[in-house]
Each structure stands twice: as C-alpha cells, then as structure tokens.
Amino acid sequence: MPLPELLTVEGLSKVFPVKGGVFGKIVGGIRAVDDVSFRIMKGEVFGMVGESGCGKTTLGRMILGLLPASSGRVIFDGDEITSLDRAEMRPFRRRMQIIFQDPVGSLNPRKTVGSIVGEPLRVARRSGESVPAEVEEILRTVGLPEGSAHRYPHEFSGGQRQRIGIARALILRPDFLLADEPVSALDVSIQAQILTLLVDLKTRFSLTMMFISHDLRVVRSLCDRVGVMYLGRLVEVGAAEELYSRPMHPYTEALIEAIPEPDPSIRRRSEGAEGEMPSPSDPPPGCHFHTRCPLRIDRCFHEIPALTPRGEGRLAACHVR
Amino acid sequence: MTAPLLEVRGLTTAFRTEEGEIRAVDGVSFAITSGKILGLVGESGCGKSMTALSIMRLVPPPGRIVSGQVLFRGRDLLTMGEADIRSLRGDRISMVFQEPMSALNPVFSIGDQVAEVLRVHRGLDGKEAMGEAERLLERVGIPDPARRISDYPHQMSGGMQQRALIAMAVACEPEVLLADEPTTALDVTVQAQILRLVEALISEGERGALLITHDLGVVAEVADAVCVMYAGSVVEAAPVQDLFDDPGHPYTIGLIQSLPTPGRRSFHAIPGNVPDLADLPAGCRFHPRCPRAQKICSEREPDLDGTAGRLVRCFYPGREHAAMKRMI
Numbered sequence: 323m324p325l326p327e328l329l330t331v332e333g334l335s336k337v338f339p340v341k342g343g344v345f346g347k348i349v350g351g352i353r354a355v356d357d358v359s360f361r362i363m364k365g366e367v368f369g370m371v372g373e374s375g376c377g378k379t380t381l382g383r384m385i386l387g388l389l390p391a392s393s394g395r396v397i398f399d400g401d402e403i404t405s406l407d408r409a410e411m412r413p414f415r416r417r418m419q420i421i422f423q424d425p426v427g428s429l430n431p432r433k434t435v436g437s438i439v440g441e442p443l444r445v446a447r448r449s450g451e452s453v454p455a456e457v458e459e460i461l462r463t464v465g466l467p468e469g470s471a472h473r474y475p476h477e478f479s480g481g482q483r484q485r486i487g488i489a490r491a492l493i494l495r496p497d498f499l500l501a502d503e504p505v506s507a508l509d510v511s512i513q514a515q516i517l518t519l520l521v522d523l524k525t526r527f528s529l530t531m532m533f534i535s536h537d538l539r540v541v542r543s544l545c546d547r548v549g550v551m552y553l554g555r556l557v558e559v560g561a562a563e564e565l566y567s568r569p570m571h572p573y574t575e576a577l578i579e580a581i582p583e584p585d586p587s588i589r590r591r592s593e594g595a596e597g598e599m600p601s602p603s604d605p606p607p608g609c610h611f612h613t614r615c616p617l618r619i620d621r622c623f624h625e626i627p628a629l630t631p632r633g634e635g636r637l638a639a640c641h642v643r
Numbered sequence: 644m645t646a647p648l649l650e651v652r653g654l655t656t657a658f659r660t661e662e663g664e665i666r667a668v669d670g671v672s673f674a675i676t677s678g679k680i681l682g683l684v685g686e687s688g689c690g691k692s693m694t695a696l697s698i699m700r701l702v703p704p705p706g707r708i709v710s711g712q713v714l715f716r717g718r719d720l721l722t723m724g725e726a727d728i729r730s731l732r733g734d735r736i737s738m739v740f741q742e743p744m745s746a747l748n749p750v751f752s753i754g755d756q757v758a759e760v761l762r763v764h765r766g767l768d769g770k771e772a773m774g775e776a777e778r779l780l781e782r783v784g785i786p787d788p789a790r791r792i793s794d795y796p797h798q799m800s801g802g803m804q805q806r807a808l809i810a811m812a813v814a815c816e817p818e819v820l821l822a823d824e825p826t827t828a829l830d831v832t833v834q835a836q837i838l839r840l841v842e843a844l845i846s847e848g849e850r851g852a853l854l855i856t857h858d859l860g861v862v863a864e865v866a867d868a869v870c871v872m873y874a875g876s877v878v879e880a881a882p883v884q885d886l887f888d889d890p891g892h893p894y895t896i897g898l899i900q901s902l903p904t905p906g907r908r909s910f911h912a913i914p915g916n917v918p919d920l921a922d923l924p925a926g927c928r929f930h931p932r933c934p935r936a937q938k939i940c941s942e943r944e945p946d947l948d949g950t951a952g953r954l955v956r957c958f959y960p961g962r963e964h965a966a967m968k969r970m971i
C-alpha cells in the first residue's frame with residue numbers, strides 16, 4: 323500500500339561549528355536546526371515560516387541531502403535517504419528538486435538558458451547529448467517566450483529568471499519540489515505571476531511542495547499546512563486556515579499579529595511581541611521563546627516544551643497553550 | 644487643511660546613461676503635512692529613493708535634479724546655497740535608510756554617532772551630547788541604553804541598528820522625516836515595532852513624514868495619505884482609506900489585487916513587466932499592461948487630474964470605467 327506521506331523528517335538537527343582564536347579551533351556551535359520532526363503528505367503544499375535566521379534554509383538543504391545532518395533522519399517515500407552516499411542518492415536527486423530565492427545567483431551567466439535547463443537531464447542520462455525538444459517543451463510550460471533557449475540569463479527580467487530556475491527544477495519531472503523563498507526578491511505584481519505558475523505546475527505535474535518563506539500572507543494563500551519555526555525549533559504545525567485564524571503558540575500569534583494588513587480600517591496599535599529573536603549561537607534555556615513571551619510561566623525558563631498533538635492534526639510546543 | 648510642512652512641485656531628476664537620458668523622477672508633486680505620514684509606494688526602480696534623495700539634494704552622480712521646487716518654510720531647497728542645505732539636512736529635515744548597516748559608520752560607537760549630530764547642529768559639548776544621546780537611544784526603544792551607547796554597529800541586530808539610525812534622524816527634532824523603506828530589511832515582528840515608533844515620533848510635535856515602501860500592507864497600516872508611483876511618475880494620490888476603498892488608477896487596482904487573499908489559492912498578476920525608463924512607451928506609461936487601455940492611451944499621456952487630495956493619472960479612472968470596460 324502506498325504511504326500517504328511523501329516525506330518524513332525525524333529529529334533533524336544541524337550544528338555549525340564556530341571557530342575561534344588564532345588556530346581556528348572549534349569553540350562552540352550554532353544549533354541552526356534543533357530536533358525538527360514533521361511529515362509532508364503526497365500532493366500537499368507544506369509551508370515553513372519563521373523570521374530570518376531561524377533555520378529554514380538549513381532545514382531545506384538537509385532534506386535534499388545538500389547539507390549533511392548532524393543528527394536525525396529524512397525518509398522519502400519510504401526510504402531513508404539521510405545516510406546514502408552520492409551514487410545511492412542519485413535516483414532520489416531526480417525526484418527531489420529545489421528552486422531558490424535568488425534566480426540570478428543560481429544561474430550560470432556564461433551558459434545559455436537551454437544549456438542550463440537541459441543540464442539536469444544530461445547528467446541524469448549521463449550523456450552529453452543535447453536534449454532540445456524536452457528543453458523547448460519545459461520552457462514553454464513555464465511561460466518563457468519562444469527562442470529563450472538560445473539567450474543568456476542576464477537578458478531576462480527577475481520574474482523570467484525565476485521561470486528559468488523552475489524549468490531547470492522540473493525538467494526531470496520530480497515528485498517533490500522545495501521552493502526556498504522563490505518570490506521574495508520579486509516585486510508584488512511579478513510575485514503573483516510566479517505564484518500562479520507554481521499553483522498551475524503543482525497540478526499539472528502532481529507535485530508535492532515544501533514552500534519556505536518569511537512572507538506569511540503568501541504562505542496563507544498558497545499552502546495546505548504550515549509549520550512555524552523559531553530559533554531552530556518547530557513550534558507549531560497546523561492546517562493553514564486553522565493556524566492563521568486560531569494560532570496556538572504565542573510566537574505564531576505574535577507573527578500573525580505583526581502582518582501589516584492591507585486594510586486601513588483595521589489598524590492595530592499594539593506593539594506585538596517585544597524584543598527580537600536571540601542569536602542561535604546562544605539560545606535561551608527552556609522554551610526558546612520565553613524571553614519574548616507574554617504568557618511565560620516559571621517552567622518556561624528551564625524546560626523545553628515538546629511539540630505535542632493538539633487534535634485535528636495540530637501540533638504545538640508550549641507549556642501554557 | 645493645514646499648510647504643508649514641505650511641498651514638492653514638478654520634481655524631475657535625470658540620469659545620463661548609455662541609452663540616453665532617463666528620468667528617474669519625472670514631474671513629481673506632493674505635500675508633507677504636520678502630524679501626518681505620507682506613504683510613497685511603488686515597485687522597485689520606480690523612483691522612490693531618488694525622490695527622497697532629491698529632496699535632500701543628495702542625488703548620486705551622474706544623476707542630477709533637472710527641474711522642480713522643494714518648498715520648505717517658504718524657501719526652495721533646490722536653489723539655496725550648499726551651506727544652507729547642509730545646515731538643514733539632519734537638523735530640520737532628516738532621512739532614515741533601508742540598510743542601517745551601510746548608513747551607520749562602522750568605526751564609531753552608536754553613542755558617538757548620535758552625539759555627533761547634536762554637536763554639529765546643536766553645538767552641545769561632548770558630555771551634554773552623550774547624555775542627550777543616551778536619552779534618545781532610550782526614546783527609540785534600545786534597552787539598557789547606558790550600556791549599549793558604547794556598542795558598535797556590528798554588535799547590534801538589524802532592528803537595533805535601525806533604532807539607532809532613527810535616534811540620529813530625530814536627534815534635532817526635525818520637522819520632516821524621510822524614511823526610505825525603513826523596515827524592508829527587518830523581520831515582521833521587528834517591523835511592527837519600528838512602524839509603531841515612527842508613528843509615535845510623528846504624532847508628537849510639529850512633524851511630518853514621507854514613508855517610502857513597496858508594501859501596501861505597511862501603507863495601509865501607518866500612512867494617512869498615499870502617492871503611488873509608476874516608472875518615475877505619480878499615477879495616483881489619495882487619502883489612505885480612499886485608496887483602498889476606491890482605487891482610481893488601473894495600476895493601483897492591479898497592485899491591490901495582486902496581494903494574496905486568505906483562503907484563495909489564486910493570485911492576480913499584473914501582466915508584463917515594469918518598462919525600461921530609457922525606452923518608455925508613448926502615451927500613458929502603464930498602457931501596455933493596462934486592461935482598460937484604449938487608443939488614446941497609447942497616444943497621449945494623461946494628466947494627474949482630480950480634486951484636491953484625490954488625483955489620478957488615467958483617461959479611464961475608477962469604478963465607473965471598470966464597469967464600462969466590462970460592457971465593451
């Protein structure tokens with residue numbers, strides 16, 4: 323029987339060593355991702371939100387095997403992929419693809435669009451043969467104009483460059499697409515073009531997606547379920563509409579409260595959460611959020627709350643809520 | 644209506660480029676009034692920063708102000724002598740930038756940098772200036788200011804750097820505050836704190852602000868009135884509630900519609916791209932992307948037209964024409 327989930331993440335952590343002194347000895351660690359577990363169901367769009375530096379990109383790179391995990395496991399469609407070597411990973415590479423925030427930085431300026439987009443196919447087939455028909459087809463699918471294959475990335479606008487990145491990710495017909503802030507660098511009118519394309523491609527290619535973003539408005543519209551990260555830890559998971567209309571974790575509530583609503587008649591006057599996210603090199607003990615939390619109790623200062631089920635598929639990590 | 648604190652009239656700022664002269668700011672007019680926040684909104688490259696820098700006479704070369712007036716207390720900032728504008732800058736009119744790290748000097752403590760403003764413009768001595776700097780850092784919400792006053796910019800978070808920059812900007816109680824995307828580089832919870840701070844600073848005293856942003860949510864939350872810019876020119880100006888209730892320009896309508904709607908997985912895009920300023924379309928510069936465009940739109944440029952405080956640069960503005968277009 324096929325599994326309902328495509329991706330399972332179990333206790334995933336990443337500690338980046340911090341070097342110091344003249345000899346560059348390891349003097350500490352940044353716990354960028356801290357014991358994160360969740361699942362993504364087949365066909366789902368799963369959103370991961372949180373403020374910059376909370377570990378979203380690091381988590382995504384570990385899931386795709388682009389960065390080794392310090393501990394924990396990633397299970398893709400029933401197979402554990404965390405411990406695979408390059409050769410063993412190859413079939414999974416084809417099935418798991420990524421698009422980045424910065425389409426410019428991720429596209430080789432000296433190669434034509436056709437060559438960039440066709441490259442994954444040539445690597446997968448281990449042949450130097452050109453693959454013009456398939457390239458033309460995928461370029462058309464993502465909405466690039468005729469003749470784009472022979473042009474260079476710099477000849478395209480920001481939105482079109484993101485389309486090139488999407489074409490490169492989809493040419494191998496993956497099952498899973500990780501989108502790491504794919505529209506954050508784009509203007510709002512262009513963001514909508516790319517989001518519309520992603521929604522369309524999700525259906526057309528039967529994709530399962532993980533959408534990483536700090537833009538809470540976009541995530542609310544796009545995603546089925548949403549996870550919220552704070553200082554490396556997953557603090558809440560729930561169905562998008564549920565989570566936005568009834569946030570459980572005080573941090574989720576603060577985030578949602580802080581979204582500027584494009585409606586002048588509902589101006590807020592409250593300050594929202596006080597302070598800022600502390601550095602992950604020196605996280606507070608207990609609940610990482612306790613330094614900013616209006617609901618904290620004594621227990622929050624020394625005991626890390628576990629992410630526990632709260633019914634209706636919701637999870638939250640808070641001693642009070 | 645109160646008399647404006649600062650009035651911009653027909654401001655035009657151009658750059659000479661390989662493709663010819665481009666007008667980054669093209670005939671822009673608006674007024675900043677006391678106790679109010681004027682939002683200046685538009686997508687990247689539409690001329691928002693150059694508008695603010697022109698007001699301060701800080702346009703980087705090869706850019707230059709070609710024409711227009713910036714009236715402040717009956718004087719035109721654009722024609723006054725260099726010494727005069729320098730004494731107003733940072734004193735009566737000051738600016739806050741998007742990237743606090745690049746606006747702060749990395750080799751001086753933030754206390755020194757705030758105190759420096761007070762020494763230059765207020766003639767305070769070193770000790771007085773440091774005392775006042777500490778009070779200002781507290782005012783902008785920097786915790787434990789007595790200790791943080793000797794911190795260097797790199798020791799602070801982006802949010803704290805932005806607070807320090809705001810402390811410098813308001814040190815001399817300026818009448819006009821120009822804030823260029825002050826929260827764009829910040830996270831959403833910190834953005835909310837900084838917006839509250841800007842609001843508080845504007846509501847106290849005889850002061851008005853120009854708040855530049857690309858985020859309509861920010862505009863809706865803090866602005867009293869709004870100017871929408873497109874490709875160097877103002878296409879709509881309105882009180883904030885009117886702008887959202889009854890947007891007049893098809894570009895404004897498109898921008899509002901392109902915001903994600905909760906519970907709907909569909910996104911309304913404005914087709915096409917922002918035009919190249921070196922190669923602007925004839926007529927209305929929005930016409931190639933406009934769902935309402937008619938023949939005249941590609942032939943003549945519409946004027947910014949309407950009644951005071953409610954201006955639209957479009958031949959077919961507002962709801963009425965939206966309905967008409969559907970019938971065609």
Ligand SMILES: Nc1ncnc2c1ncn2[C@@H]1O[C@H](COP(=O)(O)OP(=O)(O)O)[C@@H](O)[C@H]1O
Nearest residue numbers: 338352354373374375376377378379380381602
């Ligand atoms: N290669 C690295 N070496 C050391 N620290 C890193 C590295 N990559 C990321 N970090 C740190 O890990 C934390 C999480 O970063 P990141 O995953 O990029 O967050 P996000 O994507 O949520 O903004 C940050 O504090 C960041 O500075």
Ligand SMILES: Nc1ncnc2c1ncn2[C@@H]1O[C@H](COP(=O)(O)OP(=O)(O)O)[C@@H](O)[C@H]1O
Nearest residue numbers: 658660667686687688689690691692693694920
């Ligand atoms: N150094 C420069 N040389 C040539 N053109 C420039 C320069 N700086 C800015 N511009 C032009 O001015 C326009 C407006 O820039 P800017 O005011 O920074 O836009 P915004 O702040 O709205 O993003 C840009 O689209 C660009 O064409």
Ligand code: SF4
Nearest residue numbers: 609612615622640641
């Ligand atoms: S565990 Fe305590 S400190 Fe953490 S969010 Fe809940 S109430 Fe706040």
Ligand SMILES: [Mg+2]
Nearest residue numbers: 378379380503
């Ligand atoms: Mg990231």
Ligand SMILES: [Mg+2]
Nearest residue numbers: 691692693823
């Ligand atoms: Mg700018």
